[in-house]
Amino acid sequence: MAEQGEVQAGPRAVENGSFVLVDYVITARETGELVDTTIEEKAREKGISTTGALFEPRLAVIGKGMLLRALEEELVGMKEGDHKSVVIPPERAFGPRDPSKVKVIPIRRLKDVDQPITVGTRLVIDGKEGVVRSIESGRVLVDFNHHLAGKTLECEVWVRKVITDDSEKVLQLLHSHLPEANSSNTEVKVEGDVVTVKLPKEVFNVPGLQVVKRSLVREVADSIKGISKVVFVEEWSVQG
Numbered sequence: 001m002a003e004q005g006e007v008q009a010g011p012r013a014v015e016n017g018s019f020v021l022v023d024y025v026i027t028a029r030e031t032g033e034l035v036d037t038t039i040e041e042k043a044r045e046k047g048i049s050t051t052g053a054l055f056e057p058r059l060a061v062i063g064k065g066m067l068l069r070a071l072e073e074e075l076v077g078m079k080e081g082d083h084k085s086v087v088i089p090p091e092r093a094f095g096p097r098d099p100s101k102v103k104v105i106p107i108r109r110l111k112d113v114d115q116p117i118t119v120g121t122r123l124v125i126d127g128k129e130g131v132v133r134s135i136e137s138g139r140v141l142v143d144f145n146h147h148l149a150g151k152t153l154e155c156e157v158w159v160r161k162v163i164t165d166d167s168e169k170v171l172q173l174l175h176s177h178l179p180e181a182n183s184s185n186t187e188v189k190v191e192g193d194v195v196t197v198k199l200p201k202e203v204f205n206v207p208g209l210q211v212v213k214r215s216l217v218r219e220v221a222d223s224i225k226g227i228s229k230v231v232f233v234e235e236w237s238v239q240g
Contacts, residue, residue, distance in 0.1 A: 011079035012162035014062060017223070019163040019172060020075060021057040022067075029087075029152040054179050057160045059172045061223050066176070068093065071155055078159045088153040097150035102133070102143045110140065166190045166224055170197065173219050177212045178203050193228040195220060204234060 014020055025042045026035040034046040040055035060067045062075060070092035078084060090096050105125065110117060117123070121132045123142060130144040163169055167188045174181050174188075174197065185200035197216075203209060217230045 011081055012164065013077060013079045014075045014159060014162060016063045016076060018062045019169045019223070020060050020062060020159060021161040021163065021172070022060055022075065022157055022159055023057050024067075024071070024155060024157040026068075026071075026153055026155045028148065029154050031151070035148065035153060059176045061173075061219075064219075064223065068153075071157065074155075075157065075159065078157075080159055080162050083156070083158045086155040086157065088155060090150050090152060093151065093153045094146045094148040095150075097145050101130075101145045102141065103130070105140050105142055107135070107138050107140050166195075166227075169224055170195055170216075170220055173223070174212075174216055177215060178206060178209075180206065190227075193226050194231060195224075195227055195229070196231045196233060198233040198235065201235075204236075 012018075023038045025037045025039060027033060028035055034043065034048060037043055038055055038058050040050050040053075043050050043053070043055070058067070060072055060075065062072050065072070067075075068088070070088045071086065074084065074086045074088075107117070110123070110125075113123060115121065117132060117135065117140065119132055119134060123130055123132065125142065128144050130142040131147065132140055133143050134141040163172060167190050170190065171181075171183060171186060171188045174186065180202040181200055185202060187196075187198035189196045206212070213232055220227050220230055
């Protein structure tokens with residue numbers, strides 16, 4: 001029980017720049033398609049294979065676009081433990097369908113495509129990804145709209161934790177790039193303006209590790225005030 005005059009801190013509220021762990025379920029209203037979820041049970045309910053997938057609360061740094069921006073905006077003001085149902089119209093999601101992005105392409109232009117071309121095939125043409133809608137008389141109708149363009153998204157979101165400790169912020173940023181790195185095998189220390197990350201052996205041979213390190217440095221500098229240096233430590237055993 002709080003003493004008289006003592007102010008009890010309530011659940012932390014989400015603000016712009018907050019580090020937040022969230023669970024969510026996102027579906028397309030028009031089709032019932034499961035767009036994305038962090039919850040394994042929800043994926044199974046939709047008949048989606050969960051083999052090899054990682055289901056856990058996801059990190060969002062509010063304002064950085066780690067989630068759909070419209071969903072990040074809806075998180076502001078929520079508190080730890082809160083749940084919210086959100087409807088996001090196409091204009092705030094992946095935009096309306098644009099008829100001008102549906103192109104008729106002569107099939108002879110696709111002679112170098114190294115896969116069978118059928119309705120539903122995804123192709124990359126001139127750097128743009130599209131899906132084949134129809135094939136007729138030597139012509140292919142390709143839709144370059146995002147597959148969720150024109151869709152209304154129905155979202156359920158739960159705020160699991162608002163992170164305030166800088167060491168945990170760095171660890172969660174690293175984990176978002178390298179799921180193998182977690183609180184049980186990775187050490188992070190923040191001392192003054194220096195962050196030291198002792199990487200676990202589980203990530204030593206991960207392809208693109210140097211790219212991940214550079215990304216982490218940028219994200220730490222951008223998201224955590226007062227940090228001027230990030231030091232990575234790899235400890236190798238000389239035995240065995």
